[in-house]
Amino acid sequence: MIFAAAIDVALVFAFVLIGRASHGEDLLGVLNTLWPFLGGLVAGWLVMRAWRSPRRIVWTGIGIWLGTAAGGLALRLVGGQGVQPSFAIVTVLVLGVFLLGWRGVALLVRRVRSPR
Template sequence: MTAAVLDAALVLVFVIIGRGSHEEGFSLPGLLQTWWPFLAGAAVGWLLARAWRSPARTVWTGIVVWVATVVVGMLLRVASGQGVQLSFVIVTVLVLGVFLLGWRAVARLATALRRRPA
């Protein structure tokens, strides 16, 4: 479950950075309004990838969670009347890609280095 919490936290970091860069403030209702579509998308990704089996796997789990977070998140934003512009989609794809794939790549590298003979 640590990986799911890390994914959720990184999506929240994305939301905080985004709201801050647009001077939208950091009220709890505002953060939740922006966060929930992407959090739901990450949950869908976890279910599709069965991420609980190997949460740190970069190639399958990471990509499925990343894509679902972006696609489902954007669809839910549209459905809930929140804005979706091309520039926002591009930034979301890039930042969440770095966040959701990045920690998995670092974890994989750390595991490989620990297993390496001295």
């Protein structure tokens, strides 16, 4: 469970770092972008009770992905940060690839390793 949560946090952080790198942001800019998505990630984990089956894609992974994206965008709005439509689209797509992708890879690895 802790490993799965750490992967999710690392991938949300990577999402923010990749996005902010194109804008030449300093550490404060990165943290300003990061906190809403970490809040959304925590909300997604709590709502989905992800600690029970953190590597499942359906429903856990999908709930975490949507909670992180929607919660992060909502917190950005509440925090007075802008949410351009293009940013929202990229956010949903990239977080989907990241947060569902590692779970898909983990599933494939388990299937390959499991005896038939």
